Amino acid sequence: MLISTILSEEKPALVAIPVTIAAFAIAPSTLPESIGISLITVLMYTILALSWTMFSGPTGYISLATAGLFGVGVYTTAFLRDSLPLEAVVLLGGAAAFVVALTIGLLTLRIKGVYFILFTFGVAALMRTSVQWWETHINGTVGRHVTAATNETVYLLLLIIFAATLVAAFLLRHASPGLALLGIGENEDAAEHVGVNVTRLKVLTFAASSVLMGMTGAVMATRFRYIDPSIAFNPLISFLPVLMAILGGVSKLYGPMIGAAILVALQEFLITEYPYVYLLIFGLTLVVVVLWLPGGLVELAQKGYFRLKIQWIKLRMRLTRFRRTRQAKRR
Amino acid sequence: MRMLEVRGVSHRFGGLIAVDDASFEVGQGEIVGLIGPNGAGKTTLFNLISGALRVQDGSIRFKEEDITELRPDQISRRGLARTFQTSKLFDGMTVFDNVRLALIYGNPERRFKYEEAEREVNQLIATMGILSDRNKPVRELPLASRRYLEIARALATDAEMLLLDEAMAGLTTAELQQVMQRITQLRDRGVTILIIEHVMEAILGVCDRIIVFHFGQKIAEGVPADIAADPTVRSVYLGDDT
Numbered sequence: 001m002l003i004s005t006i007l008s009e010e011k012p013a014l015v016a017i018p019v020t021i022a023a024f025a026i027a028p029s030t031l032p033e034s035i036g037i038s039l040i041t042v043l044m045y046t047i048l049a050l051s052w053t054m055f056s057g058p059t060g061y062i063s064l065a066t067a068g069l070f071g072v073g074v075y076t077t078a079f080l081r082d083s084l085p086l087e088a089v090v091l092l093g094g095a096a097a098f099v100v101a102l103t104i105g106l107l108t109l110r111i112k113g114v115y116f117i118l119f120t121f122g123v124a125a126l127m128r129t130s131v132q133w134w135e136t137h138i139n140g141t142v143g144r145h146v147t148a149a150t151n152e153t154v155y156l157l158l159l160i161i162f163a164a165t166l167v168a169a170f171l172l173r174h175a176s177p178g179l180a181l182l183g184i185g186e187n188e189d190a191a192e193h194v195g196v197n198v199t200r201l202k203v204l205t206f207a208a209s210s211v212l213m214g215m216t217g218a219v220m221a222t223r224f225r226y227i228d229p230s231i232a233f234n235p236l237i238s239f240l241p242v243l244m245a246i247l248g249g250v251s252k253l254y255g256p257m258i259g260a261a262i263l264v265a266l267q268e269f270l271i272t273e274y275p276y277v278y279l280l281i282f283g284l285t286l287v288v289v290v291l292w293l294p295g296g297l298v299e300l301a302q303k304g305y306f307r308l309k310i311q312w313i314k315l316r317m318r319l320t321r322f323r324r325t326r327q328a329k330r331r
Numbered sequence: 332m333r334m335l336e337v338r339g340v341s342h343r344f345g346g347l348i349a350v351d352d353a354s355f356e357v358g359q360g361e362i363v364g365l366i367g368p369n370g371a372g373k374t375t376l377f378n379l380i381s382g383a384l385r386v387q388d389g390s391i392r393f394k395e396e397d398i399t400e401l402r403p404d405q406i407s408r409r410g411l412a413r414t415f416q417t418s419k420l421f422d423g424m425t426v427f428d429n430v431r432l433a434l435i436y437g438n439p440e441r442r443f444k445y446e447e448a449e450r451e452v453n454q455l456i457a458t459m460g461i462l463s464d465r466n467k468p469v470r471e472l473p474l475a476s477r478r479y480l481e482i483a484r485a486l487a488t489d490a491e492m493l494l495l496d497e498a499m500a501g502l503t504t505a506e507l508q509q510v511m512q513r514i515t516q517l518r519d520r521g522v523t524i525l526i527i528e529h530v531m532e533a534i535l536g537v538c539d540r541i542i543v544f545h546f547g548q549k550i551a552e553g554v555p556a557d558i559a560a561d562p563t564v565r566s567v568y569l570g571d572d573t
Contacts, residue, residue: 176436176445179428179431179432179445180432182421182424183421185423186422187419187420187421189383189419190419190421192404192407193383193403193404193413193419194407194412194432194488195404195407195408195433195438195439196404198404
C-alpha cells in the first residue's frame with residue numbers, strides 16, 4: 001500500500017533516487033581522476049548532511065554531536081580493523097554510534113532550543129577530550145595507524161551507506177513517524193497531546209540516523225590511515241553537515257545533497273587556492289546563508305521559478321493585449 | 332457511567348495555590364461547564380487532567396482507570412483529548428496533516444496507516460465545517476476555522492471525552508451560535524465534554540451542568556439556571572453585587 005501511494009504521489013523521487021545512486025556509482029570511472037578523488041569527500045558529507053537532516057530537519061533540534069558519532073565509528077575501526085573483516089567493522093561502528101546516540105538522547109530529553117545545540121556540541125567535545133585522555137594516560141599513545149583500504153573499497157562502502165541513507169530518509173518522509181517528527185517541530189506539546197510518544201520518537205530517530213554517521217566514520221578511518229582524537233572528532237564534522245543542509249534547504253531531500261556538493265567543491269578550491277583565508281571565507285558563507293537564505297537554495301529556486309512563471313504570464317497577457325489593439329486598429 | 336472523576340486534586344506553583352482540593356465528576360454524555368474569573372485555576376486543572384502538569388496531590392480517574400501518573404500521550408490514547416486556550420496547532424502543516432497526525436497516533440489500536448487515513452480525515456473536517464480548507468497551511472486560517480480545527484484534531488484521536496479550553500473566545504455572535512450547535516451535535520454522538528468558557532450566553536445555553544471555581548476552589552456546582560441565580564457566583568464572577 002505504501003508503495004502504491006508513493007508510486008502515485010512521488011513519481012519524480014522514484015526516478016531521482018535510483019538515478020542519483022547510479023550517477024554516484026559510475027562517476028569515478030567517467031570523471032577525471034582529480035575530481036574522482038574528492039568524490040569520496042562529497043559522498044561522506046552527503047551522507048552526514050542527509051542523516052543529520054533526518055532528525056534535525058523536521059524537528060528543528062539542531063544537533064552538533066555529529067563529530068562525536070562519526071568519531072565513535074572512526075575509533076571502532078582503529079581498534080578492530082586488523083581483527084575483523086571491514087564490512088563487519090563498519091556495522092559495528094554503526095552499532096557503537098547507536099548506543100552512544102541513545103545515551104545522548106536520554107540525557108537531552110528535556111533540553112530544547114539553544115541549550116540542546118550547546119549540549120550536543122559539548123558532548124562531542126567531551127568525547128574528544130575523554131578519548132584523548134584515555135589514549136595518552138592509559139594506552140600511552142597519541143594517535144593510531146589504521147590499515148588502509150583501497151579507494152575503490154572506500155567508495156563502494158560509502159556508496160552503499162549513501163543508498164541506505166537516501167532510501168531511509170525518503171521512507172521516513174512518507175510514513176507516520178516522519179509526520180509526527182514534523183509535528184514535534186511545529187508544536188511539541190500539541191504532538192504529545194494527540195498521542196505521540198515524543199520522547200521515544202525523538203531518541204529513536206536520533207539514534208537511528210546516528211548509525212549512518214558511525215558507519216561513515218568507520219569507513220573513513222581506513223582512508224585517513226592515521227587517526228587521533230582531533231581528526232576523528234574534528235568539530236568541523238559537526239558544523240559542515242549543518243551548514244550544507246541549511247545552504248541546500250531541508251525541505252527537500254536533494255537540498256542537503258546539493259549543499260554538500262557545493263561546499264565540498266568550495267572547500268577544495270579554497271584550500272588549494274587560498275589556504276590561509278579558507279576558514280574565513282567559509283565562515284562568511286555561513287553568515288550569508290543564515291541571514292539571506294533561511295530556506296536554502298531549494299526555496300530560492302522555488303521562488304525564482306515562481307517569479308519567472310509570473311513574468312511569463314504577464315508577458316503573454318501583454319502580447320495578447322497588443323495583438324487585440326492592433327486588430328482593432330485595422331478594423 | 333462516570334467518565335471523569337477528579338478527587339482532592341491540588342496544585343501549587345511555588346507559594347501560589349492554583350488548584351485547591353478540587354473534586355468533581357463528569358458523567359458520560361454530559362456537557363459540563365467550568366467557569367470562574369481569570370486565575371481561578373481552570374486551565375491548570377485542564378493541564379493536570381490531560382497530563383501536561385504532574386498532579387501533586389489527589390487523584391484523577393478516566394473511565395474508572397487511574398490516570399493520575401500518566402503522560403499526555405498516554406492519556407490521549409485512552410480517549411481523553413483537549414484543545415488549547417491559545418491554539419497549539421501545527422501551523423506549518425496543512426489542515427489535512429494536522430488531523431491525520433492525530434488520527435494515526437491518537438488510537439494506535441485502529442491501526443491507521445499513513446496513506447489510509449484520507450476518508451476519516453475528510454469526514455472529521457467536514458463535521459467541523461472546514462472541508463474547503465483541507466489543503467491550506469494552518470497559518471492561513473481565520474480564527475474561527477482554527478478553533479474548529481482544534482476540535483477536529485482532538486476528535487481525531489478517537490476521543491470519547493473532550494476538554495475544550497475557551498473554544499469560543501474571540502468569535503463573532505454568528506460563529507458562536509455555530510460552535511455551540513456543533514458542540515451539542517458532538518454530545519448527541521456520545522462525546523462527553525468539559526468546557527472552559529467566558530462567554531456566558533454560550534455556557535448557559537449549551538451546558539447540562541456548571542462548576543464554578545474561584546481562587547482554585549470549587550465554590551458552586553449546579554444546573555445553569557441555579558448557577559445564574561446563585562448570589563455567591565454572581566458576586567465573584569458575574570460582577571453583580573445586588
